Amino acid sequence: MNEPRWLDAAQQHDWRAFVDGSIRLNEIMDRDLKSKHGLSLSEYEILVRLSEAPERRLRMAELAEHVSQSRSRLSHTCSRLETQGLVMRDNCPNDKRGVYAHLTPEGFAALERAARDHVETVRAFFVDVIEPEELAAIGRAFTAVIKRISEAS
Template sequence: MSEPRWLDAVQQRHWRAYVDGSVRLTEIMDRDLKTKHGLSISEYEILVRLSEAPDRRLRMAELAAHASQSRSRLSHTCNRLEAKGLVVRGSCPNDKRGVYAHLTDEGFAVLDRAARDHVETVRTFFIDVITPEELDAIGSAFTKVVERIAQAG
């Protein structure tokens, strides 16, 4: 068995800052969305993805990939969104096994209100505390991370 490729002190410091910062930022976004709009961050992400899709609908499998959720977790989240009247699910006309998730008009209205607060949270705790160069570096780095994960999966 080979020796692990341990992180040096600088890598370890940056890695821990990333983990701590991303967890705390996600907690703040989740708390704010729940408090102000009754949505979890995962519910919000589904509404965003559906709002950006043609006809505000996506196949569940495609939505799971876009929303970074397992199909099982997505199904539970969509159950909650359906109960709130924000999403409806229906069968695909061309594929009897396929299921679409569709953003309702009420779901779009809830998302519109939530997005106004959410963007302020993102600005306050992320965009406004880093430089444009740091933002470019983060965007570039995480594009590479996503690509590596896609290649591995």
Template sequence: MSEPRWLDATEQRDWRAYVDGSVRLTEIMDRDLKSKHGLSVSEYEILVRLSEAPEHRLRMAELAANASQSRSRLSHTCSRLESKGLVMRDTCPGDKRGVFAILTPEGYAALERAARDHVETVRAYFIDVIDPADLAAIGRAFTAVMKRIHG
């Protein structure tokens, strides 16, 4: 077994800054969305993905992949959104096993309300504190990360 390629001090510093910063930022976004709109970050992300989809509907499998959730976690999250009247599920025509998640008009309205506050949180704790050149570098970096992950 070969020796791992350990991080040097600079790499370790930057990696820890990413991990700590992303965890704290997600906590802040989750707290704000829950306190102001009764939505978790994962619920909000599902509403966003559905709002961007044609006819505001996606197959559950595609939604799970796009929203970075396991199928079982997505099913539980969609159940919560259904109980709030924000999402409904329907069978896929011609595929008895397939299920669509559909954004309801109430869900779209809730998303519009939440997005106004959410963008302020994103700006205050991310966009406005990062130099534009660094923000562009972050975008390039995570595009490369996603390419590696998805092959």
């Protein structure tokens, strides 16, 4: 059995800073969205992805890939959004097993309201505390991470 390639002290420090910072940032964004708009961060992300899609709709399987949720979890989350009138689901006309999620006009309006506050949170706790060249490096780094994960899948 091969010995693991352990992280050195600097790598361990950077890795821990990423993990801790990501968790805390997600907690802040989730808390702010819930307290101001009654939306969780995962619900907000669903509304964002649907708003960016053609005709503001996606197949549930495609939406699950975009929001990094299991199909089961996504189904429960969309049920909550449906109850609130923010999302509507219906069957695909050409594939009886497929289901579309549609962003309703009410959902789009809720997203527009939430986005105003959400962007301020993102700026205050992420964008504005990072130098522009560091932000660009983060973008490049996570593009590489996403590519590696996609290749491994």
